Amino acid sequence: MNIAFDTLGKEPVELDLEANASELPELLESGAIGKVHAHVDVTPLAEEIYLARGEVRGILSLDCGRCLDKLDQPFETQFNLLIGKRKEKGLDWLEDEDQGIEDYQVKLGPDVFDIPLDHIIAEQVILNYNLHPLPDLDAQNNCVKCGRPAPVIKEKKKTDRVDPRWAMLKALKEIPAKPAPKGKVSGEKRGKSES
Numbered sequence: 405m406n407i408a409f410d411t412l413g414k415e416p417v418e419l420d421l422e423a424n425a426s427e428l429p430e431l432l433e434s435g436a437i438g439k440v441h442a443h444v445d446v447t448p449l450a451e452e453i454y455l456a457r458g459e460v461r462g463i464l465s466l467d468c469g470r471c472l473d474k475l476d477q478p479f480e481t482q483f484n485l486l487i488g489k490r491k492e493k494g495l496d497w498l499e500d501e502d503q504g505i506e507d508y509q510v511k512l513g514p515d516v517f518d519i520p521l522d523h524i525i526a527e528q529v530i531l532n533y534n535l536h537p538l539p540d541l542d543a544q545n546n547c548v549k550c551g552r553p554a555p556v557i558k559e560k561k562k563t564d565r566v567d568p569r570w571a572m573l574k575a576l577k578e579i580p581a582k583p584a585p586k587g588k589v590s591g592e593k594r595g596k597s598e599s
């Protein structure tokens with residue numbers, strides 16, 4: 405997903421860009437799927453200097469930390485990109501100490517005609533969205549985001565029980581420590597030791 409520099413002129417332009425998430429490797433890492441749309445308003449500020457203000461929409465397919473299934477999370481992020489030219493070849497991303505979290509600056513060499521937006525979009529998604537969601541549960545123990553039941557029993561075992569191997573070891577050790585009278589069944593044995 406690129407801004408083509410030669411589409412920019414003396415008048416403001418609005419660009420509607422679309423790409424498949426699979427074409428945006430950095431964004432793909434965040435779990436993006438399907439189409440990604442960007443609407444970009446570009447305003448010329450001076451000779452060969454432009455301000456591009458973009459809004460990007462798409463969908464992330466995340467792993468729901470509650471029901472452990474896939475969860476579709478729509479995303480919408482913004483960015484401001486100051487575009488300028490430079491004499492040297494290549495593309496130079498600059499950073500100012502006082503620039504905001506959505507602000508970017510780039511300078512294009514004479515050999516560069518496209519400004520890639522992949523990194524900007526990926527960074528804004530990472531900054532604005534929790535990629536490891538853990539939604540609340542409703543009264544029926546269903547995940548509020550996707551409505552699927554949460555595996556509650558598994559979670560409880562993890563928190564208030566020791567490793568099952570330790571529990572087994574403990575049980576093995578306890579048997580000889582409490583010699584039961586001959587002929588008694590295990591149920592009675594337990595009752596006695598608790599009293």
Ligand SMILES: [Zn+2]
Pocket residue numbers: 468469470471472473475539547548549550551552
């Ligand atoms: Zn869920």
